[in-house]
Amino acid sequence: MQRIGRLHRLLKFPIARLRDKDSYIETAQIYRQCRRQGITIRKTADCLIARTAIENDLYLLHKDNDFDLIASVCPLKIYV
Numbered sequence: 660m661q662r663i664g665r666l667h668r669l670l671k672f673p674i675a676r677l678r679d680k681d682s683y684i685e686t687a688q689i690y691r692q693c694r695r696q697g698i699t700i701r702k703t704a705d706c707l708i709a710r711t712a713i714e715n716d717l718y719l720l721h722k723d724n725d726f727d728l729i730a731s732v733c734p735l736k737i738y739v
Contacts, residue, residue: 675715677707686710692732700725709735 677683689706693699700706705725712719718738719726730737 675711675717677711678714682710682714683707689729689733693729696732698728698732700729705729709733712736 677686686706686709689709690700690703693706702725705723706729709719709726709729711717713733713735716736718736720738726735726737729735
C-alpha cells in the first residue's frame with residue numbers, strides 16, 4: 660500500500676516531453692557542443708534529459724556532474 664501511495668504522489672508531477680523529432684537532433688547537438696569544448700558526457704541519456712529540461716523551461720535537480728558540464732555549454736538551468 661505504501662508503494663501505491665508513493666506512486667500517486669509521483670504522478671502529480673507534470674510529465675515533461677520533447678516537442679518533436681527535431682528535439683532529438685538538438686540533443687545530439689548538445690553532445691557535439693560538449694565534445695568540441697573537450698567535455699566527454701558519459702551517458703548520452705544525460706543530453707536527452709538536459710534537452711527536455713531546456714525545451715520545457717525547467718530547472719534540473721541532479722546528482723550527476725555531467726549536467727554541470729552540459730550547463731557550461733548550453734542554457735540548461737540547474738537547481739542549486
